[in-house]
Every structure is written in structure tokens, then in C-alpha cells.
Amino acid sequence: MVPATLVRPELVRLELVRAVARRAAVPGVSVPGFDATVEFARPAVLAALPVAAVVLGLLVLRRGGGRAATPDAGAGRRARIALLATRTVVVACLVVAAAGPTTVTTATTPGDPTVTMLVDRSASTDVYPSVADDLEAAIESEGVAVDRVRVAAGNRSRVGDGLLANLRPNGSVLVVSDGRVTGGASLARAADVAESVDATVNRVRLTPNRTDRRVAVFGPSKVSVGVENRFAVRVSGVESGESAGGGGEGANGGAAPTGATVTIEVDGSVVDSRPVPENGTVSVTRNFSSVGPHRITARLNGDDVHAANDVYRKTVQAVERPRVLYVSRGDYALEEYLRRLYDVERVAEVPEDLGDYYAVVVHDVAAPDLGSVGALQKYVIDGGGLVVVGGEHAYEKGGYGSSQIASMLPVRVGGSTGRRSQVVLAVDVSGSAKSGMRVQKSLALDVLDQLGGQNRVGLVAFNRQAYRVANLTALDGSRADLERKIRSLRSGGGTNVARGLLGASNLLGDRGGTVVLLSDGRDAAKPSFAAADRLESRDVRVVTVGVGSVNAKVLRGIAERTGGTFLPADETNRLRVEFGGPNRRYDGDHLVVVDDGHFVTRGVDPTASLPGSNEVGVKAGANLLAATGYGAPALSAWRFGLGRVVAVTAYGADGSLGGLRTRPASLLLSRSVNWAVGDPQRKATGVVSAPDTRVGRPTRLVYAGEERPSVEGISFSKVAADRYEARPVPDARGYRDVLGSSFAVNYRAEYAALGVSPALKRAVERTGGETFGTRQASAIADAVTQQTTHRRRIERRWDWALLLAGLVVYVGEVCARRLGRYRGRGAIP
Structure with missing residues (x-):
């Protein structure tokens, strides 16, 4: 990889003009x-x-x-x-x-104007009229030949493979499909290849003339006996007669179900039956009183195309409450809260023997009073769970920094916000970013606003090269100058994300730091990932911010390779937590979810106000899940050895957990302990895992015991001491019993996603294609003729x-x- 070019700030604009001029952006004279x-x-x-x-x-x-x-x-x-x-x-x-x-x-070179029509006749397209025959005849009547290829049929939708097989350099394809892929290459992968060979993907807009709905049940697969749990029954699909402008192609979950009734059964007894509501979701709460498998079945009543997806089955394994050790020297309401969910034993300090517990909760205990920290460390490394709750006697106030417990925590003890960091903003100014350049600048200014004045911040712009716009300086004295330089950036030239990354890294120097990359990621993955690997070796972390029509695969891959984070454009306020100063706040003073993709925080919108917090900073490789309203870490998690550790570092004004004990914020506490517990059957024998599956797809059965189990039609293989696994592939819907456990087999994936896939629409946009109506044969013929006519720019010096x-x-x-x-x-x- 050639190092990125860095030039003086005063030459940036001239260099950008030169780059654009080489791409014929400077006006010529006719x-x-x-x-x-x-x-x-x-x-x-x-x-x-x-x-x-x-x-x-x-x-x-x-x-x-x-x-x-x-x-x-x-x-x-x-x-x-x-x-x-x-x-x-x-x-x-x-x-x-x-x-x-x-x-x-x-120079214009006419191509061979042939329409390669990829036709999908899989089951999911039965809701649309068959338009391929008439469209083929109409296109050929325009004098353009049609090469028709079937890419999906029945229950097999390998549309991505079909698209890959029919791509030609500078060619064009017309897709007549809903874009729902159930096997093989994804449409995103096919779009990557199409872009690399300058091929164009067009599609035909499909409007449903028949109705089909599907039902599914969501919720935990393992629960504790006697603990109330919530399950969601969701109905979605496509409705006939919708107009194209109103979502007529349908989208998975986008159509409002009408004229259908959903009936919900638990262990064979009906617990609810009602018309499907406008939002398509019905909630059910259940408290299972007996250990073992339980069955939740949802049925749709109403006329539609496919009966297979009108029934959904879910198994729930009820287990004994996990044993949790609660370590505390004070009287806190958290203990009572935990006792409602787990089998809790309280002690004043950590004992030597922790083998009977699924998780240990340490609440506001100073390091000298912790007890056997060595036994706790071995317990976590071997797979145990640990939740450390802060307060006036924990973390920096309890001497954790010099204790053995510090190595297990996902946070550094001391100095959360206000510490000095090196940050480089790398702003994509390539031609692909031109249409969104105003948004790009606005986001760059917004990111700058998240950073506290104590940080040293620099600025790099990049297209095919990297341009040093501003050297690293303390933001306190350079904020206005950086804002001015960001506003003056101009777009042009090709995209080379790798150059931008390396240019930003060179600006950081040997000390490393953080690169905040603002880009659409519209570049090849391989060189971008190679550059990210180089940055990781230089102790440089990359936070990627997606702008415009984003290639999330590239941006997410860069972040993951460097231990950074991928942020959508509307979530840059998460940067406040790590780089914000004490005067740089979120809106409001309540708890803020920072990572909503984690098990602990998914779907939770907390409203608790937590004015107190321990002074900690999140370690590299850990997940910051939630922060306080003033930007301090509140909830962090990571894996330590085979175990899981959660750090709760914010608390109420009186030193208690305050609003964290009431819904919805209380879900963060229970889920933190649940996540730390992990598999509540990991100490059990017999079938300890039997996930639900679909027809034609394998499930993974795990059996714990000294001898290999014998089950007719299922072959178990030994994978570890006292551990056996089997991967049966069921061929029919229903429930299956296995050695005292059970799993559900639901309808095939072909019936699980309805409506036109967003991935197909993105593939068309990325390759510069068009969407045509079923009666636009003339427009299709003209477009294909233009797309296959090659124009070469001939330059003579x-x-x-x-x-x-x-x-x-x-x-x-x-x-x-x-x-x-x-x-x-x-x-x-």
C-alpha cells in the first residue's frame, strides 16, 4: 500500500482543484x-x-x-x-x-442491446401478477432482443447467485423479482461485483394483486420458573390493490394487516384471540410455573395466498431460577429486586468456592472488603458472570485501581470525561460524496461539537489522495479555525478510503489515537480493510460515521478491525461520552442508550435520571451500553476469559440506583444480570440446547452427559468431555420432542419475508440502474441501448x-x- 500523500494546509484547495481537473471537472473550451x-x-x-x-x-x-x-x-x-x-x-x-x-x-462504441431478463418464480412472488411473458414480447417488439433466465423457483430463491452468473462487463440486467434471497450470495455481494465490472442492475416495479400475511413470535427461548416474561406476536405482509406510491410493492412488516384474526395458544390452551391491530403486534405475558419445555403457537385466520406462514410455533424452556451470589455490606433495594428474579444468596465478601453460582453481583464494596478476588477472577475466566455495581465505596472511591479486580472490569478506574485524546476527522470529499456534501460538512461540524476542548484535533480531507487540512492542535484555541476549514471543503475526484485512513493515521503520528471517518464507504472492501489492519497495529481506532447512500459493510468492517464503532449519521452524539468535556452534554439529564444493538439495551428507552457516577473510562474492546445525561459512562460490558462482566457506574443522588429500579430502566439491570448469567442450563445435564428452526434448515442439539444419547433418526457426535451435538434437518412443520426437551419447526424462509426487498432497491441505486413499470417496454429498450453504448474519453496532450x-x-x-x-x-x- 502506498502511503497517503500529505500536503501543507494552504495547498489543500489547489490540490483538490488539480485532482478535479484531471477528472475533467475544470471547464473546457469548445x-x-x-x-x-x-x-x-x-x-x-x-x-x-x-x-x-x-x-x-x-x-x-x-x-x-x-x-x-x-x-x-x-x-x-x-x-x-x-x-x-x-x-x-x-x-x-x-x-x-x-x-x-x-x-x-x-468516442462512442455501440454495444449489443440485449435485455438479460432475470425472472423469479419462487413462492414469495405468487402475490404478484406474472408479467415476464408480456414484458418480453413488448421489449422485443421495440427491436431489442431478450435473453430470459429463471433465477428462482418454488422454495429456492438464489437471486444473488443468478445475478452474479449473468453479470457482464459494461452489461445490463433487468430483474423481475421481489429480491428475497433464501440461499447463496446476497444481493449486496452481487451489487459489489456489478460495480466492479461497471454492470447495471435494473428492476421491474411489482404491485401485488393478491394478499399474503405471515405471523411470527418473538421472545426469550429460556426463562426462569415463576418469572413473568413478555412475548410479541407480529403479523406483517403485503395487501392486494395497494398503489405503488403508497408502498404497493410491499415491504416486510410494512403493510397494515386487515381482515385477519390472530389466535395465541400456550401449551394447547387459547390465551388470546383478536383482530390484528393496526401496528400488527400483539403482546402476551406469561409466568411458567413448571420446569421443562413450553409451547407458544400463533395462528392467523383469514384468506391469503399461502397457508404455511399462517401458523408460527415457539418453544420456551423453563428452568430453575439461576443461583446468584449478592455481595454487599449495605442495605440496598437492589437485593430485593434481584430476589424477585433469581435464587439469591447474600454474603459480605466473596468466598473461595463459587462453583454453585451462575453470576456474582458485587454492590458498592470497597476493594479491601471484597474478600477472595483471586477466586472471583478464576470463576469469571472459567465462564462465570460478574456484575459490579458502583456507588460511594466502589471503583475510584473504593480503591479498585490498585486491586486485582481492575483487570476484570470493562472500565478503567479514574478519569471518565475530560481526558485529553488525539482525534483526526477524516472527511470524504470525493465525487461520490458530492450530492451529500452539505450534509457531510454539517455532520463534520456536529462531530466537532461533540469533542471537548481538551482534545487535540486535526483534519484530513480525502478523495483519491489524502490532504492535510489542519494539524493536531488543542481544540480550545482552534475550534473556530477548524469550523471555517470544514465549511470551505469542496468535493471532486474518485474515492480511496484506504488513502484517507492512512493519511489520518500519519497525522496522528506514533502516539496513536482515534480517527473519525465521515464517508459513504463507496470503495472496495479489500484495500480499505487492509488499511484498517495497519491502523490497528499502530494503536489507532476508527469510528466510522455513515453519510448518504452508505456501504455499511465497508464502514462496519473498518470499525470492527480497529476496535472502533460504526455510527449512523444520526447517532454522532455517542462521541460525547468518550471525547466530550464536562460542558458538552446530551439533550436532557436522563440516562442515554449508546449501543442499542446489545442484548442488554436492545429496545430499551430509559427515562431514569442518575446524577451520581463513578469516575471511569471505557476500555478498548469493551461495549459502552449507556451513559448519563452529562456524558459519563453508566453501563459497560465485555467478555473476560470465558465469562461476562458488566460494570454499572452511575447511581442516584442518595447513592442508591434510584430510577434504575423502575421500568423501563429496570430492564437494564435484569438484562445485565441475565447476560452475565449466560446459559441458565450450562450446569445441567440432558438436552441443554434445542433451538427452534425452519423446514430445510438444521438445528443444533446439545446434550450434556457422560454417555452418548440414543435417539431414533438423530445421530449425536462427541465434541468435548461429557458434551454431544447433533444437527438434524427437519422436513416438516410442527413440534419435535427430544429426550425431555422440545424444539419447533416453522415454515420455510421463502415465506418469512414478504414484499420487495430493500436490498434489491439498493443494488439498483448503487449500480446506477432504473426502476421500470410493467408497461414501460420502450423505456427499458432505450435504457438498455444507452447502458450498453460505451463512450470513451480520449485525451490528447x-x-x-x-x-x-x-x-x-x-x-x-x-x-x-x-x-x-x-x-x-x-x-x-
Whole structure:
């Protein structure tokens, strides 16, 4: 990988102009009667022409300005004018040659206008009318041949594989499909390949003429006996007769179900039956009183295309409450809260033997009073769970920094906000970012606003190269200057994310730091990931912020490889927690979820106000899940050895957990302990895991015991001591009993996602394709003809010709003067 180029700040704009000029962004000059455009690679050089002409005139004409009139004075003056003219021509040739004159013409090569029509006749497309036959005939009547290929049928939808197999360099395909892929390559992968070979993906807009709905049940697969749990029954699908403008193609979960009733059964007994509500979701709460598998079945009643997806089955394994050790020296309400959910034993300090517990909760205990921290560390490394709750006697206030417990925690003890960091903003100014450049700048300014003044911040802009816009300086004294430079950025040129990353890393230097990359990620993954690996080795973390039509795969991959985070454009306020100063707050003073993709925080919108917090900072590799309203870490998690550790570092004004004990914030506490507990059957024997599956897809059965189990039709293999696994592939829907456990088999994936896939729409947008109606055969024929007609830009440089012309004029003028002297005429004194 070639290192990224870094230039001085004052040269940034000129370098960007040069980059754009090489891509023909600098306006050319059309010459009448000449089928070409004249462009200059370095147009700024032309400014030297008038200056050179004035200087040359002064030098030549002043030589005879003070002489008396003689009979030869007129001849001398004419000779000087001739000399000025010839020297002016020579200088003009040199200056114009230095400006890089180029003539640009366009050569058009007609291609073979054949429509490659990819037709999907899988079960999920039964809600749409069959349009392929009529469309094929109509296109061919426009004089364009059609090559028709079936890419999916029945229960197999390998649309991505079909698209990959039919891509041609500079070619075009027309997809007649809902884009629902159930196997093989994804449409995102196919779009990557299409972009790399300059192929275009078009599609036909499909409007449903039949109704189909599907039902699904969501909720925990393992629960504790006697603990109330909530399950969601969701109905979605496509409705016939919808207009294209109103979502007529349908989207999974997007259509409002009408005219259907959902019935919910638990262990064979009906617990609810009602018309499907407008939002499509029905909630059910259940408290299972007996250990073992339980069954939740949801049924739809109503006419639609497929009956298979009108029934959904879910198994729930009820287990004994996990044993949790509660370590505390004070009387806190948390203990009572935990006892409602787990089998809790309270002690004053950590004992030597922790083998009977699924998790240990340490609540506001100082390091000298913790007890056997060595036994706790071994317990966690071997797979145990640990939740450490802060307060006035914990973390920095309890001497954790010098204790053995510090290594297990996902946070550093001491100094959460306000610490000094090195941060470089890397802003994508390539041509692909042009349409969203206003948003790009706005986001860059917003990111800058998240950073506290104690940080050292620099700025790099990149397209095919990286340009150093501002060196690392303390933000306190340079914020206004950085804001001005961000507003002055201009777009142009190609995209090379790797160059931008390496340029930002070079600006950080040997000390490492953080790069905040603002880009759409529209670049090849391989070089971008290679650059990310290099940054990781330099101790540089990358936070990627997606802007515009984002290639999330590239941006997320860069972040993951460097231990950073991928943020959507509307979530940059998460940067406040790590880089914000004490005066840089979230909106409001309540708890804020920072990572809503984690089990602990998913779907939780807390409203608790927690004014107290321990002074901690999140370690690299840990997940910051929630923060306080003033930007301090409140909830963090990571894995330590085989175990899981959660740090609760915010608390109420009185030192208790305050609003964290009431819904919805209380879910953060219970889920934290649940996440730390992990599998509540990991100490059990028998079938300890039997996940639900679909017809045609395997499930993974795990059996714990000394001997290999024997089950008719299922073969178990030994994978570890006292551990056996089997992977049966069921071929029919229903419930299956296995050695005292149970799992559900639901309808095939083909019936699980309805409506046109967003992935297909994104593939069309990424490749510059179009979406056509079923009666737009003429437009399809014209578009394919244009897409297969190749235009080449032919550039011809003329600097050599101008240099040659200048040389000829100069030599001719010298020869003429020598000849004049030889003959004694017209000599210039």
C-alpha cells in the first residue's frame, strides 16, 4: 500500500482543484468547427501570461527609449517590435505548455442491446401478477432482443447467485423479482461485483394483486420458573390493490394487516384471540410455573395466498431460577429486586468456592472488603458472570485501581470525561460524496461539537489522495479555525478510503489515537480493510460515521478491525461520552442508550435520571451500553476469559440506583444480570440446547452427559468431555420432542419475508440502474441501448507541440537577427 500523500494546509484547495481537473471537472473550451474541447490540467499557470508580456515589453522596448533620432532609428524600432512579437510568442508557448493543454474528444462504441431478463418464480412472488411473458414480447417488439433466465423457483430463491452468473462487463440486467434471497450470495455481494465490472442492475416495479400475511413470535427461548416474561406476536405482509406510491410493492412488516384474526395458544390452551391491530403486534405475558419445555403457537385466520406462514410455533424452556451470589455490606433495594428474579444468596465478601453460582453481583464494596478476588477472577475466566455495581465505596472511591479486580472490569478506574485524546476527522470529499456534501460538512461540524476542548484535533480531507487540512492542535484555541476549514471543503475526484485512513493515521503520528471517518464507504472492501489492519497495529481506532447512500459493510468492517464503532449519521452524539468535556452534554439529564444493538439495551428507552457516577473510562474492546445525561459512562460490558462482566457506574443522588429500579430502566439491570448469567442450563445435564428452526434448515442439539444419547433418526457426535451435538434437518412443520426437551419447526424462509426487498432497491441505486413499470417496454429498450453504448474519453496532450513551436520561433528569430547583422541591416544596438 502506498502511503497517503500529505500536503501543507494552504495547498489543500489547489490540490483538490488539480485532482478535479484531471477528472475533467475544470471547464473546457469548445472550439467552433472543431469536434473537441480544450482543457488545461493546471489552469492557474495561465495567469502568468499577462505578467510575462508586460515584463518582456519593458525589457525589449526600453533598450532604445533614450537614443537620438537617426536615419536608422525607424528601422531599429521596427526590429525591436519584431523582437518583442517573436519573444512574446515564445513565452506564450512556454506558459501555455506549462498549463497542460489537452484536447478531449469522445468516442462512442455501440454495444449489443440485449435485455438479460432475470425472472423469479419462487413462492414469495405468487402475490404478484406474472408479467415476464408480456414484458418480453413488448421489449422485443421495440427491436431489442431478450435473453430470459429463471433465477428462482418454488422454495429456492438464489437471486444473488443468478445475478452474479449473468453479470457482464459494461452489461445490463433487468430483474423481475421481489429480491428475497433464501440461499447463496446476497444481493449486496452481487451489487459489489456489478460495480466492479461497471454492470447495471435494473428492476421491474411489482404491485401485488393478491394478499399474503405471515405471523411470527418473538421472545426469550429460556426463562426462569415463576418469572413473568413478555412475548410479541407480529403479523406483517403485503395487501392486494395497494398503489405503488403508497408502498404497493410491499415491504416486510410494512403493510397494515386487515381482515385477519390472530389466535395465541400456550401449551394447547387459547390465551388470546383478536383482530390484528393496526401496528400488527400483539403482546402476551406469561409466568411458567413448571420446569421443562413450553409451547407458544400463533395462528392467523383469514384468506391469503399461502397457508404455511399462517401458523408460527415457539418453544420456551423453563428452568430453575439461576443461583446468584449478592455481595454487599449495605442495605440496598437492589437485593430485593434481584430476589424477585433469581435464587439469591447474600454474603459480605466473596468466598473461595463459587462453583454453585451462575453470576456474582458485587454492590458498592470497597476493594479491601471484597474478600477472595483471586477466586472471583478464576470463576469469571472459567465462564462465570460478574456484575459490579458502583456507588460511594466502589471503583475510584473504593480503591479498585490498585486491586486485582481492575483487570476484570470493562472500565478503567479514574478519569471518565475530560481526558485529553488525539482525534483526526477524516472527511470524504470525493465525487461520490458530492450530492451529500452539505450534509457531510454539517455532520463534520456536529462531530466537532461533540469533542471537548481538551482534545487535540486535526483534519484530513480525502478523495483519491489524502490532504492535510489542519494539524493536531488543542481544540480550545482552534475550534473556530477548524469550523471555517470544514465549511470551505469542496468535493471532486474518485474515492480511496484506504488513502484517507492512512493519511489520518500519519497525522496522528506514533502516539496513536482515534480517527473519525465521515464517508459513504463507496470503495472496495479489500484495500480499505487492509488499511484498517495497519491502523490497528499502530494503536489507532476508527469510528466510522455513515453519510448518504452508505456501504455499511465497508464502514462496519473498518470499525470492527480497529476496535472502533460504526455510527449512523444520526447517532454522532455517542462521541460525547468518550471525547466530550464536562460542558458538552446530551439533550436532557436522563440516562442515554449508546449501543442499542446489545442484548442488554436492545429496545430499551430509559427515562431514569442518575446524577451520581463513578469516575471511569471505557476500555478498548469493551461495549459502552449507556451513559448519563452529562456524558459519563453508566453501563459497560465485555467478555473476560470465558465469562461476562458488566460494570454499572452511575447511581442516584442518595447513592442508591434510584430510577434504575423502575421500568423501563429496570430492564437494564435484569438484562445485565441475565447476560452475565449466560446459559441458565450450562450446569445441567440432558438436552441443554434445542433451538427452534425452519423446514430445510438444521438445528443444533446439545446434550450434556457422560454417555452418548440414543435417539431414533438423530445421530449425536462427541465434541468435548461429557458434551454431544447433533444437527438434524427437519422436513416438516410442527413440534419435535427430544429426550425431555422440545424444539419447533416453522415454515420455510421463502415465506418469512414478504414484499420487495430493500436490498434489491439498493443494488439498483448503487449500480446506477432504473426502476421500470410493467408497461414501460420502450423505456427499458432505450435504457438498455444507452447502458450498453460505451463512450470513451480520449485525451490528447499538446504541450510538446507548443514547446516545439516556441523552439522553432526562437531559432528562426535568432537566425534572422544573425543574418541581418551579417548583411548590416536592421541590427539592434
